[in-house]
């Protein structure tokens with residue numbers, strides 16, 4: 001029996017549970033360490049917020065989840081399941097049959113997935129990994145963890161470690177010149193839960209990604225004015241779909257009198273700055289940065305976003321990619337990790353992996369892609385997904401998923417949350433059916 005068959009999986013969100021399931025299917029024994037008291041990671045709604053609303057004080061209480069109370073998925077349920085464990089259709093829903101269901105529906109799905117995959121015995125809840133040390137001469141990885149109920153700390157050895165700790169907990173803030181002059185409130189979307197807090201206020205939202213757009217629409221129902229500042233605008237634009245939302249360029253500075261000055265010179269006196277500026281990757285337990293480096297949100301070196309060339313295949317990361325279909329990518333990456341660890345899929349040599357990572361960085365440099373987008377798969381998702389599928393012996397997946405994803409992104413960018421309820425279910429049903437017929441024939 002291969003010596004790496006005892007694997008530590010860190011985190012019991014979608015990535016950890018999926019990785020564990022694939023590892024078990026390949027005959028490995030698995031311990032899933034989860035610091036929370038429930039499975040599901042991000043999808044466990046937590047009404048608590050952090051003592052520092054912008055999440056910069058290292059001594060604050062850390063809340064893992066970033067969901068807001070009303071959150072509905074931004075992707076349709078058909079692409080929120082797994083290839084061999086699909087998200088149930090509306091007729092078998094867990095209570096919310098909508099195509100873009102609430103977060104409760106997703107959590108129920110994840111819980112059923114974990115139960116049906118027999119993961120119960122592998123999970124340790126309330127188990128926070130404190131340190132993963134470089135392997136000793138025997139090649140064993142030492143995992144130091146704390147039982148949060150008793151406070152006791154223990155160490156255990158494993159043949160391999162799969163890191164699945166997510167990347168939507170540590171707020172990332174932009175540089176706003178003169179922010180020390182700001183007299184209003186500041187909050188990061190990580191600590192946003194309900195719109196009522198912004199009643200009658202003038203709110204500046206920085207960032208026009210998924211959360212920025214979604215939250216702006218919700219807040220606009222109670223706030224006096226909502227102003228979204230982003231890199232994509234050069235001038236002020238009034239949004240057609242709402243009477244009180246404006247789009248602005250980035251913020252030039254906060255002026256002496258505390259008002260916001262946008263890059264086009266427009267001033268604004270506001271009550272709150274709400275940062276929807278994304279998150280930082282963090283791996284505090286990986287020997288204080290010795291095992292992996294994070295440079296402007298580029299985690300490296302990682303071969304194909306998963307394996308560390310130096311420590312492969314014993315140290316891997318699942319769920320690092322973004323701007324893609326999370327569940328599908330997580331599943332393919334998990335199958336790849338499990339297959340490589342079992343000696344099925346083969347990795348190239350270290351030099352080749354390092355060269356591949358360098359080639360990616362050089363391509364990014366030449367194409368003007370900033371480092372912080374190193375793990376953003378748009379527009380490379382189809383290619384990456386087919387590459388992963390080939391590594392694990394699957395035929396290329398039909399492209400309806402990519403098309404559906406792009407269609408949902410278009411809906412998000414329309415700045416009108418009606419896209420969720422006006423989704424053309426019949427059109428997609430037919431598309432999926434003809435794809436499965438093609439696959440069968």
Ligand code: FAD
Pocket residue numbers: 010011012013014015016033034035036040041042043064066067068072073074075080127128129130164165166167168211285318319325326327
């Ligand atoms: P997480 O779900 O974050 O899980 C990581 C787990 O690791 C957590 O349980 C955490 O407690 C645990 N952990 C961390 N550190 C330690 C440690 N040291 N020791 C032990 N345990 C640890 N995706 C979609 O597909 N559709 C959507 O509509 C969608 N909407 C989203 C909306 C918001 C606001 C956010 C933030 C994300 C959304 N996502 C969506 C993306 C979502 O993050 C992924 O779908 C997926 O849940 C990520 O899973 P994960 O396991 O990688 O990370």
